[in-house]
Amino acid sequence: MRKNKAMxxxxxxxxxxxxxxxxxxxxxxxVVMSFFQVESVTATxxxxxxxxxxxxxxxxxxxxxxxxMRNMLLIWIVGxxxxxxxxxxxAVVVTSGIRGKKFFRAAIYMPNIISAVALATMWIQYIFxxxxxxxxxxxxxxxxxxxxWLGTDLKFWAMTGSFIxxxxxxxxLIYISGIEGIPQDLYEAATIDGxxxxxxxxxxxxxxLKGVIKTSITFWSINTTTFFLWTKMFSPIDTxxxxxxxxxxxxxxxxxxxxITQRDAGAGAAVGVVxxxxxxxxxxxxxxxxxxxxxxx
Amino acid sequence: xxxxxxxxxxxxxxxxxxxxxxxxPSASSNPPAESNPPAAASQPAENNNNxxxxxxxxxxxxxxxxxxxxxxxxxxxxxxxxxxxxGVKVNIEFKGRDVNKVLAASLEANExxxxxxxxxxxxxxxxxxxxxxxxDMAKAANYDSFSYACLNNQSIKWAGYLNxxxxxxxxxxxxxxxxxxxxxxxxxxPKTWSEFLDVCQKLKxxxxxxxxxxxxxxxxxxxxxxxxxxxxxxxxxxDLNGGWxxxxxxxxxxxxxxxxxxxxxxxxxxxxFPSSENKIGFGLAAMVICADYVTAEVNNxxxxxxxxxxxxxxxxxxxxxxxxxxxxxxxxAITSYSQNPQEAFDFIMFLTTGEWGQKLADDAHxxxxxxxxxxxxxxxxxxxxxxxxxxxxxxxAGLSANADIKDTIKSLCVELFEGKYATGADFCAALxxxx
Numbered sequence: 001m002r003k004n005k006a007m008x009x010x011x012x013x014x015x016x017x018x019x020x021x022x023x024x025x026x027x028x029x030x031v032v033m034s035f036f037q038v039e040s041v042t043a044t045x046x047x048x049x050x051x052x053x054x055x056x057x058x059x060x061x062x063x064x065x066x067x068x069m070r071n072m073l074l075i076w077i078v079g080x081x082x083x084x085x086x087x088x089x090x091a092v093v094v095t096s097g098i099r100g101k102k103f104f105r106a107a108i109y110m111p112n113i114i115s116a117v118a119l120a121t122m123w124i125q126y127i128f129x130x131x132x133x134x135x136x137x138x139x140x141x142x143x144x145x146x147x148x149w150l151g152t153d154l155k156f157w158a159m160t161g162s163f164i165x166x167x168x169x170x171x172x173l174i175y176i177s178g179i180e181g182i183p184q185d186l187y188e189a190a191t192i193d194g195x196x197x198x199x200x201x202x203x204x205x206x207x208x209l210k211g212v213i214k215t216s217i218t219f220w221s222i223n224t225t226t227f228f229l230w231t232k233m234f235s236p237i238d239t240x241x242x243x244x245x246x247x248x249x250x251x252x253x254x255x256x257x258x259x260i261t262q263r264d265a266g267a268g269a270a271v272g273v274v275x276x277x278x279x280x281x282x283x284x285x286x287x288x289x290x291x292x293x294x295x296x297x
Numbered sequence: 298x299x300x301x302x303x304x305x306x307x308x309x310x311x312x313x314x315x316x317x318x319x320x321x322p323s324a325s326s327n328p329p330a331e332s333n334p335p336a337a338a339s340q341p342a343e344n345n346n347n348x349x350x351x352x353x354x355x356x357x358x359x360x361x362x363x364x365x366x367x368x369x370x371x372x373x374x375x376x377x378x379x380x381x382x383x384g385v386k387v388n389i390e391f392k393g394r395d396v397n398k399v400l401a402a403s404l405e406a407n408e409x410x411x412x413x414x415x416x417x418x419x420x421x422x423x424x425x426x427x428x429x430x431x432x433d434m435a436k437a438a439n440y441d442s443f444s445y446a447c448l449n450n451q452s453i454k455w456a457g458y459l460n461x462x463x464x465x466x467x468x469x470x471x472x473x474x475x476x477x478x479x480x481x482x483x484x485x486x487p488k489t490w491s492e493f494l495d496v497c498q499k500l501k502x503x504x505x506x507x508x509x510x511x512x513x514x515x516x517x518x519x520x521x522x523x524x525x526x527x528x529x530x531x532x533x534x535x536d537l538n539g540g541w542x543x544x545x546x547x548x549x550x551x552x553x554x555x556x557x558x559x560x561x562x563x564x565x566x567x568x569x570f571p572s573s574e575n576k577i578g579f580g581l582a583a584m585v586i587c588a589d590y591v592t593a594e595v596n597n598x599x600x601x602x603x604x605x606x607x608x609x610x611x612x613x614x615x616x617x618x619x620x621x622x623x624x625x626x627x628x629x630a631i632t633s634y635s636q637n638p639q640e641a642f643d644f645i646m647f648l649t650t651g652e653w654g655q656k657l658a659d660d661a662h663x664x665x666x667x668x669x670x671x672x673x674x675x676x677x678x679x680x681x682x683x684x685x686x687x688x689x690x691x692x693x694a695g696l697s698a699n700a701d702i703k704d705t706i707k708s709l710c711v712e713l714f715e716g717k718y719a720t721g722a723d724f725c726a727a728l729x730x731x732x
Contacts, residue, residue, distance in 0.1 A: 040401055040402065040405055041402055042401075042402040042405045042406055043405065062701040063701060063702050063705055063731055064700075064701055064702060064703070064704045064705060065701075067704070067705065124569055125569075125572075128569070129569075129572065130564075130565040130568055130569075130572065131564075131565060131572070146565075148565070148715075150512070150568075150569040151512075151567075151711075151715055152512075152708055152711050152712050152715060152717075235513075236513055236570055237513035237514070237570060238513070238516075238704075238707060239703075239704045239707070240512075240704055240707050240708045240711065241704045241705040241707070241708040242708055244704050251398075252700070252704075253700075255397065255398040255401075256397065256419070256423065262700050263401070263423070
């Protein structure tokens with residue numbers, strides 16, 4: 001069939017317009033806004049006043065923002081290591097030919113089909129509950145004293161642990177699809193050559209999953225930088241420093257919080273730009289680290 | 298032919314997309330406002346039953362409740378009754394508690410809204426550029442005679458004019474279980490800090506933990522003590538500039554530390570909301586520092602009917618503001634660009650006073666906005682307290698003045714109730730380290 005360039009253009013136009021109006025324009029506006037003092041996110045440009053890098057100095061000089069960045073970094077590193085390793089382990093186990101493969105796959109993925117609000121409520125009101133919660137019941141069974149899982153010392157880790165629980169299944173599915181794409185011939189040949197399961201994992205599975213790992217790290221970075229709901233659930237009335245993350249800081253800056261009437265959309269925009277730059281940086285670093293990982297087999 | 302067909306199809310898609318992006322209200326859901334000029338503020342509808350003067354109009358209200366909540370059910374029923382009486386349709390959109398996240402932007406965009414509903418402080422300070430001056434309409438309705446002067450005066454102080462009508466007045470203090478007090482043979486509510494400590498000891502001796510405390514309200518609880526010692530203005534000054542050490546804030550923190558050390562908080566406190574306050578419903582704790590909605594929360598959560606009482610936070614020796622009490626309101630306001638302000642005001646009066654005001658108080662278990670109505674049994678006395686109050690204490694406004702550190706201050710307050718500080722001076726030093 002002969003290519004009709006005009007037809008391609010007209011059919012692409014709606015998608016292009018949507019992209020420009022709903023994505024490119026807001027992104028550009030946010031970047032520009034981050035250099036201005038703007039109270040309301042919908043204020044007209046006539047109400048903007050140029051502020052240079054003032055918003056960036058403001059957020060990096062803010063104790064709350066720096067705490068939120070530290071929290072995000074911890075979720076990214078600690079949560080990332082646990083989530084991706086557990087997901088990899090589960091994926092390898094589930095694809096190893098064990099009985100009940102479908103059941104385990106569904107069971108591990110199940111937290112992803114439950115509303116995160118319900119999931120967080122279960123953790124807060126049942127598992128971590130001080131008086132009759134699951135964890136303290138177990139602790140007491142072994143003769144220990146009840147632990148304040150949601151006290152200021154442990155709240156962040158309680159939240160991160162719950163988030164990991166809700167995330168493992170998603171990454172497990174990604175790894176399963178990657179593992180199932182690896183030809184069985186390679187494993188058969190390795191088995192004939194006397195390679196054990198461990199050797200096969202480190203010398204076949206892992207190298208051939210580099211591309212998938214790269215993708216999952218990027219996804220995890222995006223999930224971490226847009227971390228929002230779990231903080232809201234673990235700090236139900238108002239934000240607390242033990243659970244604050246940059247998106248919550250941004251949200252409070254732009255819209256105000258309980259009892260807070262100050263708003264600063266310019267600073268909020270600066271936070272948005274910083275987060276975007278972080279995601280881009282992570283993407284570029286993983287691209288460099290996993291260079292040449294897109295193998296065909 | 299193919300080219301023409303392709304071009305037509307693409308054009309239709311673009312048009313459909315642009316139509317979808319339009320913010321014009323559809324005729325079916327949001328009929329356009331009529332072109333008649335706003336009703337004179339000084340001429341309220343004298344007869345709500347006059348269908349000829351107001352019939353056929355539609356007003357739009359953005360509510361802070363979620364559909365299905367008791368407040369939402371009453372508002373919907375009131376709107377139906379109002380339409381039946383006046384012919385004015387009230388189109389209600391239940392936006393939920395986070396309505397404040399979208400209201401400012403929507404008002405700036407002149408969204409088709411006549412009535413907004415939110416915390417009266419935000420109405421007075423954030424939305425005030427977009428709110429209608431209700432002074433004349435309120436005067437004509439003799440609003441002063443049955444509303445609460447302290448709330449009206451506060452709205453006027455913030456906005457410069459009366460721009461909010463209280464729908465759900467709130468009052469804070471120490472809510473307690475009268476039965477627990479009776480069990481501990483406590484006959485009088487404490488008025489001073491030493492009397493309060495006596496009450497705590499008697500309760501403890503009677504086998505009831507004196508105080509429940511959820512971490513979500515730790516800053517609110519500590520704020521009461523701070524206000525007693527320093528007053529709100531001084532707290533705000535310290536919050537903005539630091540310098541807590543060496544002030545009476547040290548004694549305020551020490552008072553909390555002493556409560557913790559004496560074992561006056563229920564096991565697990567500060568707990569995750571609402572676990573600790575629920576312990577009053579389970580008979581494990583006797584008192585909680587909160588606003589009046591705690592009574593309904595505990596009753597609903599635990600399925601009990603606690604015999605509630607309320608007293609103001611006790612006075613401290615040499616306190617700067619020993620009489621302050623938290624008072625606030627979720628209120629209703631009319632947009633400055635509303636085409637039907639009089640109809641909107643009539644609906645607000647219809648909803649918050651008389652029969653529907655009483656229903657709102659009963660069903661939502663709240664203090665009536667109309668002081669001529671009756672408060673639910675366990676909120677007895679709240680109307681009189683609100684009427685007698687002169688200037689209300691805010692919800693931690695002093696501790697929230699510095700937005701950059703308010704989250705950290707809140708966490709420090711939780712740590713204070715966790716008993717992490719040996720002395721009040723240590724706590725104030727931790728506060729000063731934030732600057």
